[in-house]
Amino acid sequence: MAEPHNTQCCNLQDSGQAQQELANAQATTAEGDEEETSTTSHQVYGGGIPSPPQSPQRASSPCVALASIPDGPSEEASIKPSEELEDPLYLLHHAQYIKVYDLVEFLLCKYRMKAFTTKAEMLECVGRAYDEYYPLIFSEASECLKLVFGIDMVEVDASVHSYILGTALGITYDGMLTDVQGMPKTGLLIVVLGVIFMEGNCVSEEIIWEKLNNIGLCGGRDPYIHKDPRKLISEEFVQEGYLEYRQVPNSDPPTHVFLWGPRAFAETTKMKVLEFFASIAKTHPTAYPERYAEALEDEIDRVQTWIYQRMLQQV
Structure with a gap:
């Protein structure tokens, strides 16, 4: 105690x-x-x-939007009108949330393994084409980990941006x-x-x-x-x-x-x-x-x- x-x-x-x-x-x-x-x-x-x-x-938490990502292109096409699917801003927004989802899955795997991760690994997971949007994707994935799963990301080495994942609030x-x-x-x-x-x-x-x-x-x-x-x-x-x-x-x-x-x-x-x-x-x-x-x-x-x-x- x-x-x-x-x-x-x-x-x-x-x-x-x-x-x-x-x-x-x-x-x-x-x-x-x-x-x-x-x-x-x-x-x-x-x-x-x-x-x-x-x-x-x-505005809604990114976790709410993350939960609404469809399973595949066919489902998405049945939900969204074709003109919206052709909107470049919509496509970019949707792609970013998919990348948030991918990063959350990657980080959960690291948590299960009790392994460190680095910014370089996360960039590779997200894809170099999304380098410009990495700060936003990283921020929203971190928030979702904490709010949905109660997992905190703690930076342990600022020089290489390495992180360890652990349960939040001391639990x-x-x-x-x-x-x-x-x-x-x-x-x-x-x-x-x-x-x-x-x-x-x-x-x-x-x-x-x-x-x-x-x-x-x-x-x-x-x-x-x-x-x-x-x-x-x-x-x-x-x-x-x-x-x-x-x-x-x-x-x-x-x-x-x-x-x-x-x-x-x-x-x-x-x-x-x-x-x-x-x-x-x-x-x-x-x-x-x-x-x-x-x-x-x-x-x-x-x-x-x-x-x-x-x-x-x-x-």
């Missing part, structure tokens, strides 16, 4: 400064309570992601040994943890399934992520210690709620999850003042706990 607290200590170099920031956040929350109604946490941005209050409508689980082999499940876990936090730290089953239905999961079977997402969440995530699944006392018929489990508290933080959700909505964590104040308080508690543990070790 000392390691997570040590990480938080690095993030909060000045506990007094964090206390002041918390006070400011709580003041902002108090001023904005009338504007931020209880429906805010139920709003959905894009695929089931809570949106900040009064946030402007934004050590990737679900690679579940029924569907080879597809990381960390992204889905992060989404569930985020929904629980954004909804007040205790969420009914119905809300979880509703939110996940909004991103195309749990309404049926999804062989790409898991053949049974409900089972993955209510059984495996619980068995792994990331979630708690409790029956509501005296409920008739029996109803259940989800909460963060001990492993979630040990490996990640509310602030990291909030930052993840804010990045999806292209905003800042302070756009959710109530949740931001709570996450800051959690950061301060972690630092104080770490300091107390270190003092005990030195006695």
Whole structure:
């Protein structure tokens, strides 16, 4: 348990400064309570992601467009009118998304192999004809890896632009040994943890399934992520210690709620999850003042706990 607290200590170099920031956040929350109604946490941005209050409508995530890429030219031709297929701008845009898809597949292979990759390898994957568009393709592929699969790309050598891939937000689980082999499940876990936090730290089953239905999961079977997402969440995530699944006392018929489990508290933080959700909505964590104040308080508690543990070790 000392390691997570040590990480938080690095993030909060000045506990007094964090206390002041918390006070400011709580003041902002108090001023904005009338504007931020209880429906805010139920709003959905894009695929089931809570949106900040009064946030402007934004363009779809590249992951959404990536998911809509057809399997082959015949399907594409049946969907798009011929004049659109002849539009050079459309062809370029479509080709770029296919290259994003190709790069994501390549990087997932590297992740499974636990292997490094380099810019030179990624350029070869994308194709030299797309050198000019590589920064955009690389950026969108990185975003999709993080949002869909919960995989981060970390540059380890800037001189040759080499990268290693690992699970995001400090989470050590990737679900690679579940029924569907080879597809990381960390992204889905992060989404569930985020929904629980954004909804007040205790969420009914119905809300979880509703939110996940909004991103195309749990309404049926999804062989790409898991053949049974409900089972993955209510059984495996619980068995792994990331979630708690409790029956509501005296409920008739029996109803259940989800909460963060001990492993979630040990490996990640509310602030990291909030930052993840804010990045999806292209905003800042302070756009959710109530949740931001709570996450800051959690950061301060972690630092104080770490300091107390270190003092005990030195006695």
